[in-house]
Each structure stands twice: as structure tokens, then as C-alpha cells.
Amino acid sequence: MLIDLKGKSALVTGSTRGIGAAVATGLARAGARVAVNGRTRESVGEAVAQLSVRAPGAAFMAAPGDVSTDEGTRQILEALPRTDILINNLGVFGARPALDISDAEWREYFEVNVLSAVRMIRAYLPGMKERSWGRILNVASDSALVIPAEMIHYGMSKTALLAVSRGFAKEAAGTGVTVNSVIVGPTHTGGVEDLIHDLVGTELPWGEAQREFMRTYRPQSLIQRLIEPEEVAHMAVYLSSPLASATTGGAIRVDGGYVDSVLP
Incomplete structure (x- = not known):
């Protein structure tokens, strides 16, 4: 398949490393102008330099800001007022015995893994609808369907993200904008x-x-x-392209067959 994203802009949250960096690289190689996001200007500047080496001639820009906060979101919107492709990749995870998870940790996981995506969709979806084209992709996890005993707070947040994706796909119905989730299996990141x-x-x-x-x-x-991050990026780039115009409201698996189910 020939995936051509020339003329398209993209934002990948949490893209200074890991899956986010791989997705940013893949989108840029396909021709998109990609905004790289992280919490600090320093980390984003370093990532842009590294990604430019991975994808010579590709167009990257810096969009620092913490998307889990209103102030960080404002900073990103100032740097990138509109985008054609939004990849909500930012997430936190960690192992914790179920009965030891505090209220503060439950709130943190929901704020970062769910509300940050909602916040970015709310900011960019109206413009996509006006232009009759857009792609929104939320990076979920096999933990949304197979809740790990060692991190049920993480699983909870990723299950919620599937609902967010399906709901906003309905909000975008008939507009030329697609909204999907990618269910990612155990992936090799730092x-x-x-x-x-x-x-x-x-x-x-x-x-x-x-x-x-x-x-x-x-x-x-x-x-x-x-799974290697680049394997996730291949699916993300496809779903971000015009070739995926009939795929919306879905939860597409890149899980190595981990989830023992035929659907999703």
C-alpha cells in the first residue's frame, strides 16, 4: 500500500520516546508534518533532533506541554492551533497490588490516561469536522480487555479509553472524521x-x-x-491515512494475539 500523508499535519502526544516516537517517525516518513510532544521543551527538542536523524528530510516541529493539565494543553494549542491527525498516545502505567492503590493514584491514572485524550479531542475535533477530514487515534492496551491483577488501575483507564473512542466516533459520524482505538499488546519500551x-x-x-x-x-x-514499537506504528500510520476511511469507532488490535477473543 502507498500511504501518502503529504499536506497533512499530525500531533502525537507523549512522543519523545517509545511507541509515540515510533508513530511520529512513521507519520513523518509518510509525508505528514508531525508535532512532537512531551512535558518539557528540553525533552521535546532532543526528541526532534533524534527523530530527524531517523527520518532524514521529514518535517517535525516541537509542541511541548503537559496534556494532562489545562495549562499544558494551552501551550500545545498555541504551538499547533489545528491538526489533521491526532494520536493520543500519552499514558502512565506501573505495577501495584490492588488493595494498595490509593485514591490519588486512581485519579492520576484517569486524569492522564483518559481525560488527557478527551481534552485533546475536544480541542481539535471541531476543526476537523469543519474541514470534513480528520483522524483521531487513541492508543489503548490489551489491559483494557484482560485486566492485569498487578495493575488494575491501568486496565480501568484503558477500558474507559475504548468507550471514549467509540463515543467520539459517534460525535463525528458522517463528517469525514474517523475515531479509533488501537489495542496494543506487551510492547518493548524503556x-x-x-x-x-x-x-x-x-x-x-x-x-x-x-x-x-x-x-x-x-x-x-x-x-x-x-511487540516492537515500529509494529504498532505501522497500524497507526495506516489508520491515519485516507486508506482507512471506512474504519471508525473500532478497537483495532496490535496485540500479538494476546487477547483470546475474536472481537474486537
């Missing part, structure tokens, strides 16, 4: 490496630690390995 070492121990070499994590905590995976 944060996941830290999580795995927390769960299986730091004394194991990385290769063995990864295998032990998959055997013990994610045995349902059909690929029996971590």
Missing part, C-alpha cells in the same frame, strides 16, 4: 523494561527476563515475544 525487571527481578539478563515475563505474566501471547 518503561516496559523497567516493569519487567520489577516483576521478575533485576538479576536476570534482559533476554531471559523478557522470556520469563511472557511465560509468567503474558502466556496468552501468540507471538510469544514483546
Whole structure:
């Protein structure tokens, strides 16, 4: 498939590293002008420099700001008043025994993983509807469907994000704007490496630690390995393109077969 995003602008939240950085790179290679987002100007500036090396000649811009706050959102909107493609990728996760999760942690996970996406959709969807074209993609997780015993607050937030995606898809019905979720399986990022070492121990070499994590905590995976961020980016770029014009309101899986269900 030839995916051409020339002339399109894109914003990827939480894109200084991991899945967000891979998605930003993929969109830029397809021709989009991509706004890179992180909490600080320094981290975003470093990421833009690194991504420009990965995708020579691609168009990146800096859009720093904490999307989990009103002030951070204002900063982003000043840098990027409109966008054609919005990828809500920002998220937090971590292991915690269920009965030890405090009220503050429950609120934090909902604020960052759910309300930040709502806030950005509310800011950019009206303009997309006016222009009769737009793509909104919320990065969810297999944890939305298979709630992990070690981080049910994270699973709760990603389940809520699926509902947000479906609801806003209905708000955008008939306008040329699509809204979808991507259900991402266990993915190889720096944060996941830290999580795995927390769960299986730091004394194991990385290769063995990864295998032990998959055997013990994610045995349902059909690929029996971590997903690479670029594999998620391939799906995100497709869903952001004109080729995906008939796909909306969906929860599309890039989970390595982890979720034992034919739907979604």
C-alpha cells in the first residue's frame, strides 16, 4: 500500500520516546508534518533532533506541554492551533497490588490516561469536522480487555479509553472524521523494561527476563515475544491515512494475539 500523508499535519502526544516516537517517525516518513510532544521543551527538542536523524528530510516541529493539565494543553494549542491527525498516545502505567492503590493514584491514572485524550479531542475535533477530514487515534492496551491483577488501575483507564473512542466516533459520524482505538499488546519500551525487571527481578539478563515475563505474566501471547514499537506504528500510520476511511469507532488490535477473543 502507498500511504501518502503529504499536506497533512499530525500531533502525537507523549512522543519523545517509545511507541509515540515510533508513530511520529512513521507519520513523518509518510509525508505528514508531525508535532512532537512531551512535558518539557528540553525533552521535546532532543526528541526532534533524534527523530530527524531517523527520518532524514521529514518535517517535525516541537509542541511541548503537559496534556494532562489545562495549562499544558494551552501551550500545545498555541504551538499547533489545528491538526489533521491526532494520536493520543500519552499514558502512565506501573505495577501495584490492588488493595494498595490509593485514591490519588486512581485519579492520576484517569486524569492522564483518559481525560488527557478527551481534552485533546475536544480541542481539535471541531476543526476537523469543519474541514470534513480528520483522524483521531487513541492508543489503548490489551489491559483494557484482560485486566492485569498487578495493575488494575491501568486496565480501568484503558477500558474507559475504548468507550471514549467509540463515543467520539459517534460525535463525528458522517463528517469525514474517523475515531479509533488501537489495542496494543506487551510492547518493548524503556518503561516496559523497567516493569519487567520489577516483576521478575533485576538479576536476570534482559533476554531471559523478557522470556520469563511472557511465560509468567503474558502466556496468552501468540507471538510469544514483546511487540516492537515500529509494529504498532505501522497500524497507526495506516489508520491515519485516507486508506482507512471506512474504519471508525473500532478497537483495532496490535496485540500479538494476546487477547483470546475474536472481537474486537
